[in-house]
Amino acid sequence: MKIAMVGSGYVGLVSGACFADFGHEVVCIDKDQGKIDRLHDGIMPIYEPGLDALVDTNVKAGRLSFTTSLAEGIKDASAIFIAVGTPSRRGDGHADLSFVYAVAEEIGESLANEAVIVTKSTVPVGTGDEVERILADSGTQHRFAVVSNPEFLREGAAIGDFKRPDRIVIGAEDEFGRDIMSEVYRPLFLNESPILFTSRRTSELIKYAANAFLATKITFINEMADLCEKVGANVQDVSRGIGMDNRIGPKFLHAGPGYGGSCFPKDTLALLKTAEDYDSPTRIVEAVVKVNESRKRAMGRKVLDALGGVDEARGKKAALLGLTFKPNTDDMRDSPAIAVAQTLTDAGVEVSAYDPEGMDLAQPLMPEVKMCDDPYEAIKGADATVIVTEWDAFRALDLSRVADLANAPVLVDLRNIYSPEDVRSRGFTYASIGRE
Incomplete structure (x- = not known):
């Protein structure tokens, strides 16, 4: 399966590298040209034990790549993860969702095939509803579903947490979303990792x-x-x-x-x-x-x-x-x-x-x-x-x-x-x- 990971920060890069290690084809997308150039050179933007070796192995195997072009990165992807930052909004403490919504709008404009759009970023209740509305308003003719799949990674132990999770939470509203996400995480079924499907x-x-x-x-x-x-x-x-x-x-x-x-x-x-x-x-x-x-x-x-x-x-x-x-x-x-x-x-x-x-x-x-x-x-x-x-x-x-x-x-x-x-x-x- 091809997976696109929009955002190559802590969550996006670790998740993308681990998905690639499972055998998926993964493209990590980021608008920061300098970050993408450094990743092409094998330089990690964050310190996480084992991440540099994991990225290097999967790049050499042809399963992991990097680009600044969202349209190019999401082409033919069955699952498109949004993994951009949601910092506290200055002044009121609300999560700043501007990056999430901007990505959703660009995905809607660039979507060239049916896909599941997955919010991996930590977002408040109701964010998926707004992402769905943005995609619907984009005029895309392709079938899509919006799914919530929060991460539970501990910094310093993120790779182990991803590969041996104590639970995987998937919030999906239809069978299309559930089926695609089941395929995304199928490699973990062998580890009997518990998957919780919710709204x-x-x-x-x-x-x-x-x-x-x-x-x-x-x-x-x-x-x-x-x-x-x-x-x-x-x-x-x-x-x-x-x-x-x-x-x-x-x-x-x-x-x-x-x-x-x-x-x-x-x-x-x-x-x-x-x-x-x-x-x-x-x-x-x-x-x-x-x-x-x-x-x-x-x-x-x-x-x-x-x-x-x-x-x-x-x-x-x-x-x-x-x-x-x-x-x-x-x-x-x-x-x-x-x-x-x-x-x-x-x-x-x-x-x-x-x-x-x-x-x-x-x-x-x-x-x-x-x-x-x-x-x-x-x-x-x-x-x-x-x-x-x-x-x-x-x-x-x-x-x-x-x-x-x-x-x-x-x-x-x-x-x-x-x-x-x-x-x-x-x-x-x-x-x-x-x-x-």
């Missing part, structure tokens, strides 16, 4: 509901971590204790500096706006958004406390290890590190930083922060070393070397990757999240 609007809401629920779990355990610090309990044991209940489960119960990234912040906001539009308030999600935003600055204040308080911190130096919102990605969108760095620099603290993949994207977001070539360069002369993102490279730091290089042996562990007893036995002042 289109239900499928659109599932994506937002899933992300809002996960964001709620993260925010809940972060508030429990604060309580643990007050009462002398251990949040890691609390997480294990409640996570062993199979009604709750252990995932997304790791206390930290708050959630960030490309999905949770914008999707929770978009869900709030949808709920407002339909006069159905989502009070729990409102609280999650508010608490998460305040938590990021609170983590900066935690570092200031480790530096002796706001008055004593001015003129001191902090080293931030990890800048991306999570490890194994270069994504800086809504990363807690941004708020932590801003809180520190606002208090007159000199900040140095190191991240294995994110510094190029981080530098414009935090111009006052000095980017370093390795963690030990960042730590040199620091009055506090702060672990912000749990990259594997930071899990076994040479603490003796850290103590020698730093101005003071102070470690603030915002991801709880070290044992308090071990670090303190080496002469460090140690602060973590939700632990005594």
Whole structure:
């Protein structure tokens, strides 16, 4: 089957490469000529483990290609995926659907055969209805169906998530759409991946509901971590204790500096706006958004406390290890590190930083922060070393070397990757999240 993927960003490129690896013929389409040129040269626009090799293999096999021409790319395609960005609209928090609708209009004008148009982008309830209307108004003479097929990819583990999904959600209104999508995902039938067919609007809401629920779990355990610090309990044991209940489960119960990234912040906001539009308030999600935003600055204040308080911190130096919102990605969108760095620099603290993949994207977001070539360069002369993102490279730091290089042996562990007893036995002042 020929598949067209409109949008060659994170979702589009990963999905397109994986579909090609299943044996489909895939064309990835993007209006950014520079991005397409780099892809032709084997240069990935994002960092995702294993993606460069996957793309290279399927390009060489003739199953994966790239173009800037939508009309050329969708020709003879049975499934046309829309995988363009839907960022939060400036000023009101609604999802910006202008890219989705522009693509739908261009597809309608260029469609040369019957096809299923699939919204892979994360979109609010009712977007598929509008896409269908745009296509109908385009005057196309070819049969089409509009289907919702949300993605559930974790950055840093996206290829595995795509090839071994815990579920595939397809929102289709007719047999034509369901039949084509069944053929698209037929290679996964062998893995017995569960496919859930729903109405289109239900499928659109599932994506937002899933992300809002996960964001709620993260925010809940972060508030429990604060309580643990007050009462002398251990949040890691609390997480294990409640996570062993199979009604709750252990995932997304790791206390930290708050959630960030490309999905949770914008999707929770978009869900709030949808709920407002339909006069159905989502009070729990409102609280999650508010608490998460305040938590990021609170983590900066935690570092200031480790530096002796706001008055004593001015003129001191902090080293931030990890800048991306999570490890194994270069994504800086809504990363807690941004708020932590801003809180520190606002208090007159000199900040140095190191991240294995994110510094190029981080530098414009935090111009006052000095980017370093390795963690030990960042730590040199620091009055506090702060672990912000749990990259594997930071899990076994040479603490003796850290103590020698730093101005003071102070470690603030915002991801709880070290044992308090071990670090303190080496002469460090140690602060973590939700632990005594």
